[in-house]
Amino acid sequence: MDIEKIKLELKSxxxxxxxxxxxxxxxxxxxxxxxxxxxxxxxxxALELVVILEKxxxxxxxxxxLGRKVLYSIQTMAEFVVAEKLK
Numbered sequence: 001m002d003i004e005k006i007k008l009e010l011k012s013x014x015x016x017x018x019x020x021x022x023x024x025x026x027x028x029x030x031x032x033x034x035x036x037x038x039x040x041x042x043x044x045x046a047l048e049l050v051v052i053l054e055k056x057x058x059x060x061x062x063x064x065x066l067g068r069k070v071l072y073s074i075q076t077m078a079e080f081v082v083a084e085k086l087k
Contacts, residue, residue: 001082001085001086003078003079003082006057006078006081006082007030007074007075007078008025009056010052010074010077010078010081011025011028011074012025013052013056014028014034014039014049014052015028017048017051017052018041018045018048020039023039028074029074030073030074030075030078031073031074031075032073032074033072033073034049034071034072034073034074035071035072038073046067046071049071049077050067050071053070053077053080053081057081057084057085058084058085059080059081059084059085061080
């Protein structure tokens with residue numbers, strides 16, 4: 001499983017689903033926080049991220065604590081997808 005490919009897919013899916021028209025995939029750094037100082041996403045966007053993970057990657061976030069950890073950055077989201085698929 002290619003984590004770099006997953007990161008690129010996540011970036012494209014986030015840009016498309018959240019209508020981030022002024023942002024390109026290469027503008028989003030893997031380690032940058034997605035909320036507040038990073039991309040500036042909010043709690044409604046967090047729900048969209050959960051849907052993206054389920055719809056495109058077949059993985060579910062089961063609780064809020066896990067969600068905060070997983071949705072921190074592109075890197076943490078991709079690592080979660082890989083870990084879940086390896087189960």
